[in-house]
Amino acid sequence: MELAKSFEPGDIERRWYTIWENAGYFQPHMDSDKPSFCIQLPPPNVTGTLHMGHAFNQTIMDGLTRYYRMKGDNTAWIPGTDHAGIATQIVVERQLAEQGVSRHDLGREAFIDKVWEWKNVSGGTITQQMRRVGCSVDWSREYFTMDDTRAGIVTEVFVRLYEQGLIYRGKRLVNWDPKLGTAVSDLEVLSEEEDGSMWHIRYPVVGSDETVVVATTRPETLLGDVAVAINPTDERYQHLLGKMLELPLTGRQIPVIADDYVDAAFGTGFVKITPAHDFNDYQVGKRHNTSLINVMSLQATILDKAQVFGFDGSALGTIELPAAYAGLHTSDARKKMVADLEAQGLLVEVKPHKLMVPRGDRTGSVIEPMLTDQWFVAMTKVGEGDASGKSITEKAIDAVESGQVRFIPENWVNTYNQWMNNIQDWCISRQLWWGHQIPAWYDEDGKVYVGRSLEEAQAKAPGKTLRRDDDVLDTWFSSALVPFSTLGWPEDTPELRAFVPSQVLVTGYEIIFFWVARMIMMTTHFTGKVPFKDVYIHGMVRDHEGKKMSKSEGNVIDPVDLIDGIALQPLVEKRTTGLRRPEKAPQIAKATEKLFPEGIPPFGSDALRFTMASYATLGRSVNFDFKRAEGYRNFCNKLWNATRFVMMNVEGKDCGQDESLPLEYSFVDQWIIGRLQQAEADVTNALETYRFDLAAQTIYEFIWNEYCDWYVELAKVQLQNGNEAQQRATRRTIVRVLEVALRLTHPIMPFITEELWQTVAPLANANKTDSIMMAAWPVAVPEKINAEANARMEAFKDMVNAVRNLRGEMGIGPAVKAPLFIETADQTLADYVPYLKLLCRLTDGTLLAKLPEDDSPVAISGDARLMLKVEVDKAAETARLTKEIGKAEAELAKLTAKLEKPGYVDKAPAHLVERDKAQLAEFSDKLEKLKGQIEKLK
Structure with a gap:
């Protein structure tokens, strides 16, 4: 197979991915005698598109998958997409809005049909993009979190948890998006600092002329106050404990209570307690067994009658609210109430205040803590009939404490434990239409019946008319099940036995609690096994x-x-x-x-993947730099051109396939063979420990620096001047080392390595499979590391560098060849001469007992002294050097004046000052060398 003159990735990528997928290479072999390796793809939104974070973690996942596949493990990378309840529903609602239609106009069933239509149209975009990145996932196992199989498993899990007493319905405070009309998770809430105000309001003390001043950022929730709290140790206000206050604008009275939540040093020392509209106040109210007064509708408008509840969810009645505020949105009610407070002399002052405002990430609307009826999973309760005697949370904590689940980097264990030890019951219901509808039905009296189907629920309510719950499940509920819902559970399948636990989960830190912890909870609870052994946490991809x-x-x-x-x-x-x-x-x-003045040049998938791998230092965020990607595109070109050179020099010739023929390895051959063993060991260790950055660094340095820049160049000498056995050994070495290097590189750069391997493998006797991805992973043989050859090569490199430095000092241009004299007693240095002539552009190299008496400069390399003998036109060279000295002196004067200018060093940007100082040092050094050269000429 003849290689094209240049590397053009587009055609290669499309051609090889199709071949791989059609050949079934991505599927596990299910050989139970071999170790299993499984990895679950964090399911992206079905209607989403690939972003840089995906490219980053998918490079890591695919690299691991290809590595373990080449090791011969029973390997499965399982792909899927998430139905993404809120995100997908919003997209379709926006499309309808452009047509002047709302989902309510269509009705639930017709709207769901519309969402399915949109899913079927756009749902394959991200999976096609994954193919472009080279992801070797088993597409035959692709799932969708709302396909029939997953829907059945979600229902089964819900029913089992309900029957175990671990799912219940209750009235609790949740994040509420008034625009979406649903509860949302903490992950869907963005809290950003905004300019606001702190209102100081007087609350009169009943039966006294005294007033207390309460500071608040949300005066509109005043209508739902149940108490005013002070710190128990605040001596200023002890006399007020147990007293009643008049709640402004309402005519109600509320008590003064003491609670450690209050910071006596902040504000006035008084805090209004509104349990139905603030998460912290909810906890205070619960501790003091107050009531909860809900003054807000689900659309964030003020009610005409407040609903009063107990903390057990019981309805305690209603309270009339001032008619002046009824129906007003909270923002409008705030303005009206502040004006009324001021008119009544109860507004003391208003101060500017920076505050964190929670907003919905999809809508931008202010998130309201809202008291609503929701479905919850009990996190700290032991399920009925659970012989372990442990809650879902305790099992998940044990899984990490016991070492069955390991976090990488390890410091993320602290984050995990902090969340788990402060866990609240999980609100799993959402007031949406798109999602897994909760398998619960109600009779006319509101009694609930949970079942796997309407028929099962109806059997529990004979003769009653049932209505299904409108709510759907939180998206995280179904995605928490993927470690086993994708492998045939609840049946005991071969896949479930082979791939639970999977080897590793690759994910970002922001979903440790939302997804990682919940997968551990659900999998340990339902299978008795942990979902994965390792959790590799990567950083965020940022701009440059x-x-x-x-x-x-x-x-x-x-x-x-x-x-x-x-x-x-x-x-x-x-x-x-x-x-x-x-x-x-x-x-x-x-x-x-500004970022892309000339657009974006094509880098190809391999260069992008190698860039991502090089950034994958454990736990650190990535600042993506195009220059780095450009460098790795050049690396692809280097590998391509080196392979073309090798093929032109060995194709059709004896490459040592016949093991019976003699082979004479030079110290250079032995050195590169040994270096390959070290590279194999280092890359293997890096991949085993998730250090893709070190794997990429090792591969880059070995291929570019050692194989291409040193060995391939030196091999030219051996191929031209060696005898038959030496040439055979060099050809064998140059192709076999390249073939192994391609296999080492394949997990990170799959496309170029496959294309080149198809050409190289036959000459290296390595084409035992049809694809590099099914070839064996290279295993280091330490016995092949030759210490003597390594030492000789290091000595040779030192000599090359010494001669090159001599050429530089003497100003010898690259086109000029010169003889080299080597003063040494070591006659083995004669082996270096043919190589030195090529790499250092010499006419000859002569070993001498003593260098000739001459004014030529001398360099030291080990025990040898080196001299280049060049006849120089002294007049011409003196003129050239004098001219260069003049230029250097002018630049020095210019930089010195700039740096000595009053105030420049103190006021100019630090990086500019550092640049100028570095240039000053550079020109000073250059001037010194130029003067030294002119002195030698004299």
Whole structure:
């Protein structure tokens, strides 16, 4: 197979991925005698597209998968997509809104049909993009979290947990998005600092002229106050404990209570307690057994009658609220109430205040703590009939404490334990239409019946008319089940036995609690096994300045654009089309033009993957730099060109396939063979310990620096001047080392290595399989490391560097050849001469007992003294050096004046000052060397 003159990744990538997938190489062999390796893909949103974070963690996952597959393990990388309840529903609702239609106009069933239509149209985008990155997932096992199989398992898990007493329905405070009309998880809430105000309000003490001043950032929730709290140790206000206060605007009276939650040094020392509208206040109210007064509708408007509840969820009645505020949105009610407080002389002052405002990540609306009826999983309760005597949470904590689950880096264990030890019951219901509808039905009296189907529920309620619960399950509920829901549970399948636990989960730190912990909980509870042995936590991919990638900032990079390349104008159009906030388009266009003035050049998948691998230092975030990707694209070209050179020199010739023929290995051959063993061991250890950065570094240094820059160059000498046995040994070495290097590189750069391996493998007697991805992983043989050859090679490198430095000092141009004299008693240095002539551009190299008496400069290399003998036109060289000295002196004067200018060093940006100082040192050094050369000429 003849290689093209240049590496063009596009055609190669598409061709080989199709071959791999069609050949079934991505599927596990299910040989129970071999170790199993499994990895679960964190399921991306079904309607989403690939981003740089995906490209980063998928490079790691695919690298591990390809490595263990080559080791011969029973390997499965299981792909799937998440139905992404809120995100997907919003997309479809926006599409309908453009047509002037709402989901309520359609009705639930017709709307769900619309979502399925959208899923079927756009759902394959991200999986096709994964193919472009080279992900070797087993597509035959691809799942969707709402397909029939997963839906059945979700229902089964819900029913079992309900029957064990671990799922219940209750009235609790949750994050509520008024615009979406649903509870949302903490992960879907963005808290950002905003400018606000702190209102200081007087609360009169009943039966006294005294008042207390309460500071609050949310005066509109005053209507739901049940108490005012002080710190128990605050001596200023002990006399008020147990007293009653008049709640402004309402006519109600509330008590003064003491609680450690209050910081006596903050504000006035008084804190209003509103348990139905603040999470911290909820806990205070629970400790003091107050009531909960809900003054807000689900649309964040003030009610005309407040609903009063106990902490057990019981309804305690209603309270009339001032009619002036009824129906007003909270923002409008705030303005009206503040005006009324001021009119009544109860507003003391208003101070500017920075505060963290929680907003929905999808809608931007303020998230309200809302008292609603929701479904919960009991996190600290032991299930009925559970022989372990442990709660779901305790089992998950034990899994990590026992070492069955290991976090990498280890410091994330602290985050995990902190969350687990402070866990609250999990709110699993969402007020959406798209999702797994909760398998619960109600009769006319509101009694609930949970079952796997309507028929099962009806059997529990004979003669009653049942209505299904409208709510759906939190997306994290179904995704928490994927370690076993994707492998045939509840049946005892071969896949379940082979792949639970899986070897590793690769994910980001932000979902340790939302996904990682819940998978551990669910899997240990339902299978008795941990879901995975290792949790590899990677950092976030940021832009080159360390900023978070954001569409609104215009710094988001599409990995496929990096692979294929894209011109500036199409890139601008792509980034500014279909924005949620069209007014941002000019800003995004400007940012795009600044970042990519010439568009994005094509890097190819392999260069992108190698860049990601090189960044994969444990736990650190990544600042993505195009220069680095450009460097690794050059690395691909280097590997391609080196292989072409090798093939041109060995193809059709004896490469040592016949083991019976004699082989004479030079010290250079022996050195590269030994270095290969060390590279094999280092890359293997790096992949085993998830140090992809070290694996990439080792591969890069071995292939570029040692194989290409040293060995391939030196092999030219051996192929030209060696006898038949020596040439055979060199040809054998050059192809076999290259073939192994390609296998070592394959997990990170799969496409180029496959293309080159197909050409190299037959000459290396390594084509025992049809694809490199099914070839054996290289195993180091330490016995092949030759210490003497290594020492000789290091001595030779030192001599090459010494001669090159001599050429530089003497100003000998690259086109000029010169003889080298070597003063040494070691006659084995004669072996170096043929190589030195090539690498150092020498006419000859002569070993002498003593160097000739001459003014030529001398270099030391080990015990040898080296001299280049060059006849120089002294007049011409003196003129050239004098000219160079003049230039250097002018630059020095210019930089010195700049740095000595008053105030420059103190006021100029630090990086500019450092640059100028570095240039000053550089020109000083250059001037010294130039003067030294002119002195030698004299």
